[in-house]
Amino acid sequence: MDKRTEIDELGEFGLIEQITKNFSNKNSSTKIGVGDDAAVVDAGKDYLLLSTDMLVEGVHFDLSYMPIHHLGYKSISINVSDIAAMNGVPEQVVVSIGLSNRFSVEAVEKLYEGIKFACKDFNVDLVGGDTTSSPSGLIISVSITGRVEKDRVALRSKAENGDIVCATGDLGGAYIGLQVLEREKQVFLANPDMQPNLNNYPYVTGRQLKPKARMDIIHELSDLKVKPNSMIDISDGLASELYHLSNQSDVGFFIYEDKLPIHKQTFDTSVEFNIDPITSVMNGGEDYELLFTINQDDHEKLKNHPDIHFIGYVTEKEKGINLVTKNQNVVPIKAQGWDHFKVKD
Ligand code: ADP
Ligand code: MG
Numbered sequence: 001m002d003k004r005t006e007i008d009e010l011g012e013f014g015l016i017e018q019i020t021k022n023f024s025n026k027n028s029s030t031k032i033g034v035g036d037d038a039a040v041v042d043a044g045k046d047y048l049l050l051s052t053d054m055l056v057e058g059v060h061f062d063l064s065y066m067p068i069h070h071l072g073y074k075s076i077s078i079n080v081s082d083i084a085a086m087n088g089v090p091e092q093v094v095v096s097i098g099l100s101n102r103f104s105v106e107a108v109e110k111l112y113e114g115i116k117f118a119c120k121d122f123n124v125d126l127v128g129g130d131t132t133s134s135p136s137g138l139i140i141s142v143s144i145t146g147r148v149e150k151d152r153v154a155l156r157s158k159a160e161n162g163d164i165v166c167a168t169g170d171l172g173g174a175y176i177g178l179q180v181l182e183r184e185k186q187v188f189l190a191n192p193d194m195q196p197n198l199n200n201y202p203y204v205t206g207r208q209l210k211p212k213a214r215m216d217i218i219h220e221l222s223d224l225k226v227k228p229n230s231m232i233d234i235s236d237g238l239a240s241e242l243y244h245l246s247n248q249s250d251v252g253f254f255i256y257e258d259k260l261p262i263h264k265q266t267f268d269t270s271v272e273f274n275i276d277p278i279t280s281v282m283n284g285g286e287d288y289e290l291l292f293t294i295n296q297d298d299h300e301k302l303k304n305h306p307d308i309h310f311i312g313y314v315t316e317k318e319k320g321i322n323l324v325t326k327n328q329n330v331v332p333i334k335a336q337g338w339d340h341f342k343v344k345d
Contacts, residue, residue, distance in 0.1 A: 035248065036156050037085035037233055038146065047153050049146035051082040057137035064188070065181045068107055070209045072114025073121075075140045078235065080122045080213035081288045083146030085233035087154035087218060090124045096141040098134030111140075122215055152227055154292065159230035159249035163293035163314040166228075168217050168307055170261040171238055172277065175284025176269045177201065177208030203265040211288040217308070224301045228292035237283040241291050242321050243335040252319035255312035255333065258326050278323075282333065 007015055020034045031047065032040035038051035055061055055075050063071070076093060083090040095115060099108065119126055124144070180201045187194050198205050213233075221228065230249055232241045238260075242253050260281050270277040293314055294302065302308050312324075321333045 032155065037082040037231075038088070038144075040086070040153060040155075043147070045150075046147050047088075047150055049083050049086050049088045049148060050143070051079060051146075052141065052143040053079050053082065054139065054141040056139050062181075062185065063138070064185055066209060068110045069114035069117070071140070072111040072116075073118040073210055074114075075142050076115055076118035076122065076124070076144075077211055077213045078288060079142045079144040080118075080124065080215060081211075081233040081235065083144055084213050084215055084218050084290060085154070085231050086146065086148055087152050087221070087228060087231060088146035088148035089215070089218065090122055090144055090146045092125050092127045092145045093119070094128040094130075094143050095126060096130040096132075096139075098132050098137075098139035100134050100136050100138070102136075103138065122213065152222070154228045154231035155248075156230055156232050156244055157248040159245050159251050159293040159314050160295075161251060161314055161316060162296060163229055164296055164299055164310050165253060165255065165312040165314060166292050166294060166302070167234070167238065167261060167289060167309050167311050168214050169287065169289040170263040170266065171234065171287050171289060172270065172280030172282075172284040173204045173207035173263050173266040174211060174286035174288075175208075175237075176266050176273070176275070176280050177204035177206070178286070179273050179275070180205055180269065181208060201265065201269060203263055204269055207266075208286065211286060213288055214290050217290055220305070226294060226298045226301050228294055231290060231292035234287050234289045234291050236285050237335075238291065239282040239321075239333050239335040240285075242333060245291070245293070246317065246321055249314075250317050252315045252317050253312055253321045253333075254315055254319070254324055254330075255322065256324045259309060259311045261309045261311075282323075283335075 010018060016034070023033070025033050029042040030039070031042055038049040041048040041050060053075075055071070057063065061071055075095070079093060080090045097108070097111075115126065180198065184198060230245055232244055234241050242255070246252060257278060260278065262277055262281050266280060267277045270280045299310070322330050323333050324330055
């Protein structure tokens with residue numbers, strides 16, 4: 001019998017590695033292929049950026065608590081985030097949907113209201129897509145193009161020893177928001193007369209339901225004439241993204257626990273759920289903030305920015321990826337991140 005390997009054994013990143021390793025690029029215009037937040041294509045004066053992200057009902061979203069127009073917004077925003085992660089500006093999207101007969105025309109229109117809102121917010125043009133039926137559930141697949149000046153592209157592979165590590169916004173909120181939404185859903189399923197009570201958790205549920213790609217930061221970095229040496233968006237959790245930067249740049253990290261940005265509501269709600277707030281920050285997914293490294297010389301230009309936090313520094317690969325705790329203990333950071341093949345057993 002032929003050998004059968006379960007996908008679980010490889011995990012998401014192992015599988016991607018396995019299926020792409022035997023491809024080589026044939027076109028000289030292909031500058032960066034698989035492995036960064038977006039592919040980089042030589043388009044003459046600038047680089048063209050190209051990326052895609054798919055959302056699947058039951059894996060990435062649950063319509064019992066995700067308003068469908070928010071889902072439309074999120075499907076664009078998470079793609080814009082991958083363009084932002086290259087230090088680029090988004091331009092076009094194509095949107096493909098698979099629909100079962102559970103969905104009415106009105107529901108699809110609401111989905112597209114969210115998509116339209118996001119296109120306006122991020123100044124991108126919807127230029128095509130595909131529409132098909134699906135045996136069950138909703139699938140949204142978005143592909144996006146962007147553009148970046150050649151000398152401003154930020155790759156996962158260019159972090160340098162001595163760089164300062166920066167994270168935008170605050171982390172862990174989207175994950176904790178998901179815990180709140182799941183809990184309220186269980187209450188609702190147990191007793192449909194109960195209405196979900198989300199009023200106490202507006203910030204964290206908002207982080208889960210309507211993430212906003214940090215294009216504001218990209219424009220500000222450009223205005224301040226700061227070019228990150230390396231960058232990635234935080235979609236799978238800080239720890240997982242540090243691992244990607246470490247592997248691809250051949251560097252290690254020291255990250256300081258007391259510098260990690262966490263919103264008070266994320267902290268308090270983590271405690272309520274018996275989750276260590278640092279675990280939410282390190283391993284919670286879907287914040288869609290940016291993680292980047294800068295030359296020490298650029299610190300001065302960013303030091304007064306209210307939403308950019310200096311969380312650590314880049315070191316030699318041999319030193320590993322470490323958290324310096326509040327008591328000055330140094331502990332290795334483990335990557336758990338989101339593994340979509342393990343979310344639902
Ligand atoms: P991100 O979280 O930034 O969207 P992913 O973790 O999904 O990135 O993907 C990592 C890299 O692997 C990207 O460069 C992506 O284009 C590539 N990739 C993911 N899935 C596939 C696939 N099925 N075939 C080819 N490349 C893939
Ligand atoms: Mg990404």
